[in-house]
Amino acid sequence: MKRRNTPSKQAVLDILLKSDEAISHDVIMGMVDLDINRATVYRILNQFCEDGLVHSIVAEDGKQYFAIQKCKQNDPMEHHFHFRCTSCDTISCLDQEIQIKLPAGYVMEKANCVVTGVCGNCA
Numbered sequence: 661m662k663r664r665n666t667p668s669k670q671a672v673l674d675i676l677l678k679s680d681e682a683i684s685h686d687v688i689m690g691m692v693d694l695d696i697n698r699a700t701v702y703r704i705l706n707q708f709c710e711d712g713l714v715h716s717i718v719a720e721d722g723k724q725y726f727a728i729q730k731c732k733q734n735d736p737m738e739h740h741f742h743f744r745c746t747s748c749d750t751i752s753c754l755d756q757e758i759q760i761k762l763p764a765g766y767v768m769e770k771a772n773c774v775v776t777g778v779c780g781n782c783a
Contacts, residue, residue: 663707668696672704673713682717682727682742682751717742717751719774725751741773747782 663669675691676683688701705726708714717725719742730753741754751774762768 663711668694668700669704669707671696672701673708676708676714676726676728679727680752682725682753684723684725688726717774718772719744719751720776727751727753741775743779744774744776745779745782746776747778750779752779 671692671694672688675688685698685701685705688705689696689698692701705714705716708726709716712729714726715729717727719725725742741756742751743754744751754775760768760771
């Protein structure tokens with residue numbers, strides 16, 4: 661189903677497109693120029709995730725981050741690791757394929773893998 665584009669959706673999408681890293685709802689709220697409430701931004705982000713435009717990352721601290729989906733479904737990079745820098749608090753997608761060997765009979769549908777440490781800029 662094609663969804664109607666609104667100024668709110670476009671504003672959130674523009675913020676995500678300009679970011680090289682995954683960003684949190686709070687960061688998006690601080691960057692949006694329109695008068696949009698928190699629930700609307702969450703609803704927009706969840707719709708983007710449902711539509712495959714954005715993927716969400718839940719970090720070890722429980723905080724959710726969002727990034728433009730650069731992989732197509734069934735692409736080997738669809739399930740990729742993320743790196744959260746504890747110094748600058750950024751989350752980046754890592755460009756290496758995940759290879760997880762599951763027990764017989766198990767099928768991976770989705771992976772949420774976050775590696776925590778200090779990024780190359782902060783080290």
